[in-house]
Amino acid sequence: xxxxxxxxxxxxxxxxxxxxxxxxxxxxxxxxxxxxxxxxxxxxxxxxxxxxxxxxxxxxxxxxxxxxxxxxxxxxxxxxxxxxxxxxxxxxxxxxxxxxxxxxxxxxxxxxxxxxxxxxxxxxxxxxxxxxxxxxxxxxxxxxxxxxxxxxxxxxxxxxxxxxxxxxxxxxxxxxxxxxxxxxxxxxxxxxxxxxxxxxxxxxxxxxxxxxxxxxxxxxxxxxxxxxxxxxxxxxxxxxxxxxxxxxxxxxxxxxxxxxxxxxxxxxxxxxxxxxxxxxxxxxxxxxxxxxxxxxxxxxxxxxxxxxxxxxxxxxxxxxxxxxxxxxxxxxxxxxxxxxxxxxxxxxxxxxxxxxxxxxxxxxxxxxxxxxxxxxxxxxxxxxxxxxxxxxxxxxxxxxxxxxxxxxxxxxxxxxxxxxxxxxxxxxxxxxxxxxxxxxxxxxxxxxxxxxxxxxxxxxxxxxxxxxxxxxxxxxxxxxxxxxxxxxxxxxxxxxxxxxxxxxxxxxxxx
Numbered sequence: 305x306x307x308x309x310x311x312x313x314x315x316x317x318x319x320x321x322x323x324x325x326x327x328x329x330x331x332x333x334x335x336x337x338x339x340x341x342x343x344x345x346x347x348x349x350x351x352x353x354x355x356x357x358x359x360x361x362x363x364x365x366x367x368x369x370x371x372x373x374x375x376x377x378x379x380x381x382x383x384x385x386x387x388x389x390x391x392x393x394x395x396x397x398x399x400x401x402x403x404x405x406x407x408x409x410x411x412x413x414x415x416x417x418x419x420x421x422x423x424x425x426x427x428x429x430x431x432x433x434x435x436x437x438x439x440x441x442x443x444x445x446x447x448x449x450x451x452x453x454x455x456x457x458x459x460x461x462x463x464x465x466x467x468x469x470x471x472x473x474x475x476x477x478x479x480x481x482x483x484x485x486x487x488x489x490x491x492x493x494x495x496x497x498x499x500x501x502x503x504x505x506x507x508x509x510x511x512x513x514x515x516x517x518x519x520x521x522x523x524x525x526x527x528x529x530x531x532x533x534x535x536x537x538x539x540x541x542x543x544x545x546x547x548x549x550x551x552x553x554x555x556x557x558x559x560x561x562x563x564x565x566x567x568x569x570x571x572x573x574x575x576x577x578x579x580x581x582x583x584x585x586x587x588x589x590x591x592x593x594x595x596x597x598x599x600x601x602x603x604x605x606x607x608x609x610x611x612x613x614x615x616x617x618x619x620x621x622x623x624x625x626x627x628x629x630x631x632x633x634x635x636x637x638x639x640x641x642x643x644x645x646x647x648x649x650x651x652x653x654x655x656x657x658x659x660x661x662x663x664x665x666x667x668x669x670x671x672x673x674x675x676x677x678x679x680x681x682x683x684x685x686x687x688x689x690x691x692x693x694x695x696x697x698x699x700x701x702x703x704x705x706x707x708x709x710x711x712x713x714x715x716x717x718x719x720x721x722x723x724x725x726x727x728x729x730x731x732x733x734x735x736x737x738x739x740x741x742x743x744x745x746x747x748x749x750x751x752x753x754x755x756x757x758x759x760x761x762x763x764x765x766x767x768x769x770x771x772x773x774x775x776x777x778x779x780x781x782x783x784x785x786x787x788x789x790x791x792x793x794x795x796x797x798x799x800x801x802x803x804x805x806x807x808x809x810x811x812x813x814x815x
Contacts, residue, residue, distance in 0.1 A: 307331070307332075307349055307350065307351035307496070307497070307498050307499070308331070308332045308333070308334045308349045308350050308351065308498075309326045309331055309332070309333050309334070309350070309351065309352050309353070309354060309492055309496065309498065310333075310334050310335075310336045310340075310345060310350045310352070310353045310354070311323045311326065311333050311334065311335055311336065311353075311354050311356065312336045312337070312338055312340065312353060312354070312355045312356060312370060312387070313335060313336075313337070313338075313356045313358075314338055314355065314356050314357065314358030314360070314368050314386050314387060314390070315356075315358045315359055315360070315368070316356040316357040316358050316359070316384075316385070316386065317357075317359075317771060318356065318357060318475055318477050318478060318771055319335075319356040319357070319358075320631055320668075321477045321478065321670070321771055322354055322356055322384065322477045322488075323335060324477075324670065324673075325476075325477050325484075325485060325488045326354070326488070326492055328485075329488075329489060329492055329493060329498070329500050330499075330500035331492055331493075331498045331499075331500060334350065336353075338368040338369065338370060339368075339371075340371065340374075341371050341373065341374075342371065342373045342374055342377050345374070345377070350379060351379060351380075351496040351497055351498050352379050352380045352381070352382070352491065352492065352495070352496030352498070353374060353377075353379060353380070353381045353382070354381075354382045354383075354384065354387070354491075355370060355381065355382065355383040355384060355386075355387025355388070355390060355391060356384055356385075356386070356387055357384050357385030357386045357387060357436065357437075357475065358385075358386035358387070359386075360386065361401065361438065361439055362386070362389045362390060362393055362399050362439060363399075363401065363439070368390075369390055369394060370390055370391070370394065372394055375391070375394070375395060375467065375469060376467075379468070379496065380468040380469070380470070380491065380495045380496050381468070381469050381470070382470045382471075382472070382491050383469075383470065383471045383472070384472055384474075384475060384476065384477070385436065385437050385472075385473060385474070385475060386437070387471075388441065388462075388471035388472055388473055389437075389439055389441060389471075389473075391469065391471050392441050392444060392445055392448075392462065392471055395445035395446075395448075395469070396445040396446055397441065397443050397444045397445040397448065397462075398441070398442045398443035399439050399440065399441055399442065400439065400440060400442045401438065401439050406435075406437050406438035406439070406440065407435035407436075407437060407440075407454060407456050407458065407473075408435060408436055408437075408806070408808050408809040409434065409435065409436075409774075409806035409807075409808060409809060410432060410434065410435075410480070410774065410806060411432070411433055411434070411435040411454050411455050411456060411474065412430060412431060412432050412433060412454065412455045413428055413429075413430060413431050413433055413452045413453070413454065413460050413461070413474075414428075414430055414452060414453045414454070414455065414460075415427055415428025415429060415430065415451065415452050416428070416450060416451060416452065416453070419449060419450070419451050420451075420465075421451040421452070421461065421463060422463055422465055422468075422470065422495060423451070423461065423463065423470055423472070423487055423490055423491065423495075424451070424452075424487070424490075425490070428451055428452045428461065429483075431482040431483055432480070432481070432482045433454075433460070433474035433475070433476070433480075433481040433482065433484070434474060434475045434478045434480040434481045434484075434772055435454065435473065435474050435475070436475060436808045436809075437473060440458045440459070440473070441458070441459040441462065441471065441473060442459070444459065444462045444471075445464070447464045447466060447467065448462045448463060448464045448469070448471070449462065449463060449464075450462050451463050454473065454474070458473065459473065460472065460473045460474060461473070468495060470491065470495075472487070475772075476488055478771060478772040479767065479768050479772065480767075480772050480774060508677065508680050508681070511540060511665055511677075512540060512543050512544045513544070514665065515540050515541060515543075515544040515545065515663070515665050516544040516545055518624075518663055518665075519541075519544065519545045519548060519624060519663070521548075522548070522622075522623045522624050523548050523549075523550070523620065523621055523622040523623060523624070524541060524545065524548055524549045524550070524622060524624040524625075524626050524663065525549075525550050525552050525613055525616060525617055525620075525622045525624070525625050525626065525660070526538045526541055526549050526550070526551050526552065526626045526627075527552060527553075527554070527609070527613060527625060527626065527627045527628075528551055528552060528553045528567055528571070528579060529553070529567075529628070529693070529695060530553070530559075530563050530566060530567040530570075530687075530690065530693070531628070531687070531690055531692060531693060532628075532671075532674055532675055532678050532683065532687055532688050532690060533628030533629070533630055533666060533671075533674055534627065534628035535570075535628075535678065535683050535687045536628065536666060536674050536677055536678045536681060536683060537626050537627065537628040537664075537665060537666060538551055538571070538575065538577075538626075539575070539678070539681040539682070539683055540665055540681070541626060542575055542577070543681070549577075549626075550580055550616070550620055550622060551571060551575075551577050551578070551579045551580065552579065552580040552581075552582060552613065552616055553567050553568075553579050553580070553581050553582070554582045554584055554609055554612045554613070555581060555582065555583045555584065555585055556584060556585060556588040556605065556608070556609070556696070556697060556699075557584075557585025557586070557588050557589055557708075557711065558585075558588065558696060558697030558698040558699040558706075558711060559697050559698070560693065560697070560698070560715065560718060560719065560722075561715050561716070561718075561719040564581060567579060568581065570684060570686070570687060573684075574682075574683070574684050574687075580616065582612050582616065584608065584612050587608060587612075588605060588608050588699075589706070589708060591604045591605070591607075591608050592604050592605065592699060592706055593705075593706075594705060595705065595706070596704045596705050598700060598815035601696060601699055601700060601706070601815070602696055602700065605695070605696040605699060606695075609695070610625075610658055610660075613625050613660065614658070614659045614660060617659065617660055618659075622660070623660055623661060624660060624661045624662075624663050625658075625660040625661070625662055625663065626662075626663040626664070626665070627662070627663075627664060628664075628666055628674075629664040629666065629667050630666050630667065630669055630670065630671060630674060631667065631668055631669060631670055632670065632671070632771060634667060670768075670771070671692065671768065672768040675688050689731075689732055691722075691731075691734070691735070691736045691737055691738075692735075692736050693736075693738070694813060698711050698714050698715060698718070699711075700813060700814075700815040701714060701718070701738055701739065701740050701741065701813070701814070701815070702714055702740075702741045703740065703741065703742055703743045703814060703815065704743040709796075710741055710758075713741060713758060713794060713796045713797065714739060714741045714760075716793070716794050717739045717741075717760050717790045717794045717797055718738055718739040720786065720789050720790050720793060720794070721737060721738070721739050721762060721786055721790070722737065724782060724785060724786045724789065725737055725764075725782075728779070728782050730778065730782070733766075733776070734764050734765070734766065734776045734778075735765055735766050735767045735768065735773065735776075736763075736764070736765050736767075736773075736812060737762075737763065737764040737765075737776070738763055738813075739760050739761065739762060739763070739790075740760065740761040740762075740763055740803070740814045741758055741759075741760060742758065742759040742760070742761055744759055745757065745758065745759075746758075746759045746798060746799040757795075757796055757797055757798040757799075758796050758797045758798070758799075759797070759798075759799040759800075759801060760790060760794075760797050760799070760800050760801070761800075761801050761802070761803050761814070762783070762786065762800060762801070762802050762803065763775075763803045763812070763813075763814070764776040764778055765807070765812055767807075767812075772806075772807055772808070773806065773807040773812050774806050774807075775802075775803065775804045775805060775806060783802060786800070787800040
């Protein structure tokens with residue numbers, strides 16, 4: 305009989321991702337609040353406890369901690385990042401703030417020769433891991449031993465074999481930690497003794513049944529964007545409640561070049577369904593005229609989308625709005641207790657009062673899970689492989705105030721960037737790519753005369769789930785060609801720069 309792993313979430317952006325890694329092993333992940341006591345945990349079922357990271361410092365007055373009796377509950381405990389610092393501090397070790405700014409993004413492990421590791425039974429090898437912390441562990445509790453250091457020479461792994469307590473300063477749950485999944489597998493299956501389930505649930509059937517139950521006999525508007533998330537939502541609705549769905553695309557004026565035509569063609573050829581296109585570009589532009597704050601942009605754009613769908617609902621008698629919200633949208637918007645990174649228009653940007661019920665069948669899935677589901681549903685590959693693109697579109701890739709002229713400039717430059725990626729055969733190697741129009745005017749020289757025009761930043765990242773990302777190492781020759789084309793074909797731009805920031809510390813988008 306397989307047992308459970310309790311995941312204590314300290315408000316981490318990655319807390320839900322830890323639970324997912326456990327589920328991938330065929331083991332149930334049971335979420336627990338930091339306030340959980342030993343009496344609240346069924347130790348007959350729970351075989352281990354994982355403590356997530358979190359946005360707080362352990363020195364903050366209201367910083368969450370764990371009931372210390374859980375360390376003596378007789379089950380293994382794995383603390384990750386903030387969870388590791390909480391464990392170390394509560395058990396008598398020391399944590400210190402650092403004036404060096406901590407460690408963010410790419411780092412690595414250096415194993416200690418001759419020191420045995422339970423988490424790495426074959427020995428800790430030098431490998432890349434993903435860090436996101438400011439405070440650092442400076443002294444370990446009694447009974448612990450340091451088994452690995454980071455590239456920055458900080459304590460990266462500390463272990464207590466007797467009590468089966470393990471503290472790791474990096475994030476093994478993210479894809480950019482080289483052997484992170486193996487570490488979690490080692491903890492869950494070997495150290496905790498959980499039994500994996502060889503037979504996964506009939507996921508697609510369960511989701512279809514859930515959609516059918518939620519909709520009943522009501523009529524649904526499915527909000528389309530052209531991306532895989534809304535396409536999978538549409539496919540689930542088409543499978544579960546055929547004849548009750550109106551597929552609608554709102555043209556907010558901030559879409560990429562040719563996007564409306566592509567969406568209409570794809571859905572007609574694939575599902576045999578017509579798409580209701582609503583041209584609301586004038587209304588959207590008016591709503592954010594003069595607005596520079598990105599959060600206000602998202603709120604107003606989100607409210608505008610809802611109003612357009614409500615007007616359509618009144619005309620056709622629909623009562624449900626289905627949209628392709630996925631888990632990273634929710635977690636970055638602060639849903640579920642995590643820290644707000646940025647409000648997504650389809651989550652925190654929605655108005656408080658809506659005239660329709662919301663249906664979000666993908667709300668607990670990550671992008672790569674959605675793409676796997678899309679393949680099962682027969683979604684065309686051009687949609688499955690399409691780069692993610694925000695609902696507010698080009699409006700949040702323009703830093704500062706949005707104008708019609710700026711949108712036209714960015715749309716043209718962005719199209720050149722994507723076209724050259726496809727021509728080089730690298731589009732599918734990049735998880736997301738786009739241009740960002742910066743507010744600064746830069747000095748240039750064209751035709752022997754001085755110019756002062758826009759600067760464009762190129763952003764291209766690799767990743768799989770939007771929780772972490774690394775900048776894509778595009779060939780210099782390709783970057784040169786992109787820059788030459790943009791500065792030649794888009795006269796309003798005279799400088800192109802490259803964003804080489806990881807997530808964290810940055811986000812994928814600029815706003």
